[in-house]
Amino acid sequence: VAKSTPGxxxxxxxxxxRAGVSVTTVSHVLSGRRPVSEHTRQxxxxxxxxxxxxxxxVARSLRMQRSYTIGLIIPDITNPFYPxxxxxxxxxxxxxxxxxxxxxxxxxxxxxxxxLTRMVTRRVDGVAFAGYYNHVREVGxxxxxxxxxxLLGTQVPGPGIDVLSxxxxxxxxxxxxYLIERGYRRIGFITGxxxxxxxxxxxxxxxxxxxxxxIRFDKTLIAREEFSRVGGASGIARxxxxxxxxxxxxxxxxxxxxGALDTVRGRGLRVPDDVAVMGFDDIDAAALISPALTTVSVxxxxxxxxxxxxxxxxIEGPQPEEPQRILFEPFVVARETA
Amino acid sequence: VAKSTPGxxxxxxxxxxRAGVSVTTVSHVLSGRRPVSEHTRQxxxxxxxxxxxxxxxVARSLRMQRSYTIGLIIPDITNPFYPxxxxxxxxxxxxxxxxxxxxxxxxxxxxxxxxLTRMVTRRVDGVAFAGYYNHVREVGxxxxxxxxxxLLGTQVPGPGIDVLSxxxxxxxxxxxxYLIERGYRRIGFITGxxxxxxxxxxxxxxxxxxxxxxIRFDKTLIAREEFSRVGGASGIARxxxxxxxxxxxxxxxxxxxxGALDTVRGRGLRVPDDVAVMGFDDIDAAALISPALTTVSVxxxxxxxxxxxxxxxxIEGPQPEEPQRILFEPFVVARETA
DNA sequence: CTGAAAGCGCTTACAG
DNA sequence: CTGAAAGCGCTTACAG
Numbered sequence: 258v259a260k261s262t263p264g265x266x267x268x269x270x271x272x273x274x275r276a277g278v279s280v281t282t283v284s285h286v287l288s289g290r291r292p293v294s295e296h297t298r299q300x301x302x303x304x305x306x307x308x309x310x311x312x313x314x315v316a317r318s319l320r321m322q323r324s325y326t327i328g329l330i331i332p333d334i335t336n337p338f339y340p341x342x343x344x345x346x347x348x349x350x351x352x353x354x355x356x357x358x359x360x361x362x363x364x365x366x367x368x369x370x371x372x373l374t375r376m377v378t379r380r381v382d383g384v385a386f387a388g389y390y391n392h393v394r395e396v397g398x399x400x401x402x403x404x405x406x407x408l409l410g411t412q413v414p415g416p417g418i419d420v421l422s423x424x425x426x427x428x429x430x431x432x433x434x435y436l437i438e439r440g441y442r443r444i445g446f447i448t449g450x451x452x453x454x455x456x457x458x459x460x461x462x463x464x465x466x467x468x469x470x471x472i473r474f475d476k477t478l479i480a481r482e483e484f485s486r487v488g489g490a491s492g493i494a495r496x497x498x499x500x501x502x503x504x505x506x507x508x509x510x511x512x513x514x515x516g517a518l519d520t521v522r523g524r525g526l527r528v529p530d531d532v533a534v535m536g537f538d539d540i541d542a543a544a545l546i547s548p549a550l551t552t553v554s555v556x557x558x559x560x561x562x563x564x565x566x567x568x569x570x571x572i573e574g575p576q577p578e579e580p581q582r583i584l585f586e587p588f589v590v591a592r593e594t595a
Numbered sequence: 596v597a598k599s600t601p602g603x604x605x606x607x608x609x610x611x612x613r614a615g616v617s618v619t620t621v622s623h624v625l626s627g628r629r630p631v632s633e634h635t636r637q638x639x640x641x642x643x644x645x646x647x648x649x650x651x652x653v654a655r656s657l658r659m660q661r662s663y664t665i666g667l668i669i670p671d672i673t674n675p676f677y678p679x680x681x682x683x684x685x686x687x688x689x690x691x692x693x694x695x696x697x698x699x700x701x702x703x704x705x706x707x708x709x710x711l712t713r714m715v716t717r718r719v720d721g722v723a724f725a726g727y728y729n730h731v732r733e734v735g736x737x738x739x740x741x742x743x744x745x746l747l748g749t750q751v752p753g754p755g756i757d758v759l760s761x762x763x764x765x766x767x768x769x770x771x772x773y774l775i776e777r778g779y780r781r782i783g784f785i786t787g788x789x790x791x792x793x794x795x796x797x798x799x800x801x802x803x804x805x806x807x808x809x810i811r812f813d814k815t816l817i818a819r820e821e822f823s824r825v826g827g828a829s830g831i832a833r834x835x836x837x838x839x840x841x842x843x844x845x846x847x848x849x850x851x852x853x854g855a856l857d858t859v860r861g862r863g864l865r866v867p868d869d870v871a872v873m874g875f876d877d878i879d880a881a882a883l884i885s886p887a888l889t890t891v892s893v894x895x896x897x898x899x900x901x902x903x904x905x906x907x908x909x910i911e912g913p914q915p916e917e918p919q920r921i922l923f924e925p926f927v928v929a930r931e932t933a
Numbered sequence: 934c935t936g937a938a939a940g941c942g943c944t945t946a947c948a949g
Numbered sequence: 950c951t952g953a954a955a956g957c958g959c960t961t962a963c964a965g
Contacts, residue, residue: 311712319654322957337673619935
């Protein structure tokens with residue numbers, strides 16, 4: 258067995274020469290796309306293992322016009338949702354021979370743009386893009402050259418653009434229904450400052466559940482706050498100070514809910530007896546705090562798998578297909594706070 | 596402005612033809628490596644923007660024998676340490692033109708091996724590898740062909756292998772010192788089942804701090820448990836049931852500490868007055884639980900940056916250089932439980 | 934200031 | 950059953 262000097266990759270030509278055959282033949286024993294006589298096959302195989310030959314994927318990509326690479330562009334890899342998504346994605350993509358390049362943008366449109374064009378430069382075979390807003394425009398350069406793209410967290414697909422997101426309206430609705438079923442009728446909602454996006458959808462779902470149950474919507478029960486722990490703390494304070502305070506409050510996400518629990522605890526109130534609290538997202542901490550937070554969850558790994566499958570179909574499946582729209586149904590994780 | 600049909604990438608040849616120059620010239624206006632007359636430069640530039648030409652990175656990689664890609668191989672992307680690490684890494688690598696391919700192995704040696712050879716197949720310019728054990732061997736295929744590799748969470752470098760990890764012994768030591776400074780002398784430690792690895796290092800640091808302070812090591816104060824919440828819960832139960840229970844207990848990680856707090860709360864004890872509790876890692880939940888967990892932290896983003904810089908030096912710097920060993924000093928994050 | 938040509942390492946029609 | 954050759958899209962000595 259020859260020891261190769263570091264830094265030197267052995268090429269298919271090296272193998273061919275040592276085996277006394279053409280590179281064509283070596284290529285075919287590798288791919289199995291053409292029958293090769295048993296004798297030469299074994300001979301080539303032996304040389305391959307002797308030399309430790311590993312086909313150069315870069316060359317292969319250039320020739321085959323396929324990089325076997327997917328770009329995943331996300332605002333914040335530190336938000337646990339995305340790593341879970343990525344892991345689901347990889348799980349299915351890896352079996353197809355694809356690897357994924359993850360790019361963090363910090364939700365900076367500048368970076369988003371730069372990273373996107375970089376991905377087309379790398380000739381990725383598909384991209385999943387979670388932008389901060391203005392999705393469709395940002396993704397133009399990829400669409401234009403025919404790279405399949407799926408937009409994350411958006412609901413309206415377009416030409417060359419699939420869409421995958423969690424059904425936030427449904428999330429607000431099932432959370433509210435859960436509370437209503439448990440006898441709460443006066444339910445507050447701590448939401449964010451903006452009038453659009455997931456938070457607004459959740460509020461819409463809440464209103465829908467209310468009207469289903471014949472409960473009148475009372476806008477004094479809506480508190481608009483920052484998406485943060487202190488936002489939650491001050492939001493619930495305002496709600497509890499109302500002449501007729503709510504018996505339960507929905508918080509636009511788990512961190513806000515944890516903030517709400519801070520003031521509840523500070524006031525010596527019991528949860529859920531004096532006031533029930535519920536969040537959205539099911540972050541790790543939701544299960545770890547005490548009392549454990551009741552919340553609504555999606556399964557990001559599952560979304561990742563669906564994402565991977567969609568991409569695979571787009572890349573390898575028969576074209577063209579209608580733009581897809583995948584919506585994920587959330588569900589309640591019942592714990593101790595509601 | 597011509598609209599290209601989807602799926603068709605424009606190549607440097609297209610640009611050259613339309614500009615009436617050679618591909619050589621186009622290449623040089625792109626790279627700036629050779630002066631080009633202002634006139635033709637502008638002309639070429641115009642065609643480039645008109646056509647939206649983006650150089651094919653795959654072809655460039657093949658020619659330049661550099662993929663501008665780094666492989667990051669980790670056991671669990673869902674463990675928040677790694678995303679933070681990755682983001683620090685990317686931050687520095689991106690400026691050098693490198694992207695990173697993240698591969699999840701689920702700590703499966705089979706997958707680790709497969710993924711590693713896949714990375715060499717892709718001709719990554721460097722790899723960072725966090726294996727479950729048996730590091731050096733697993734990484735052989737990359738070292739053999741001269742790809743710079745840095746092993747994560749290991750302390751001994753080798754030929755062609757750099758090493759980067761947090762100083763777990765120091766972690767145990769500073770945590771213990773912190774407790775000792777606050778007057779605790781009878782300190783317990785809930786550790787894992789194994790006698791090696793980070794957990795064992797932390798215990799070693801604890802013993803060192805004890806002896807520095809002239810406190811005798813008492814092995815009844817060491818509880819061996821699973822690395823889990825229930826492990827923490829039962830570990831502290833045993834410790835508290837001792838004839839002379841500890842006044843403070845160190846837990847091998849934050850989740851174990853949270854488990855310990857479960858039983859402390861269950862017994863109606865006050866923290867830290869009746870018993871202080873301290874963890875390691877500073878997971879998100881540490882700050883979110885109540886009382887907030889005192890723990891020891893490293894800054895993973897910072898490790899990621901150092902990792903990126905090391906890799907960059909290895910790839911682009913003057914070779915060869917001694918195998919590097921980078922150790923990160925942890926620090927106490929003082930909160931409410933100790 | 935510019936271009937023709939070689940070559941990076943593969944795959945795959947084409948030919949025998 | 951096998952091989953010579955073209956070509957994927959670049960960069961870069963070499964030459965003028």
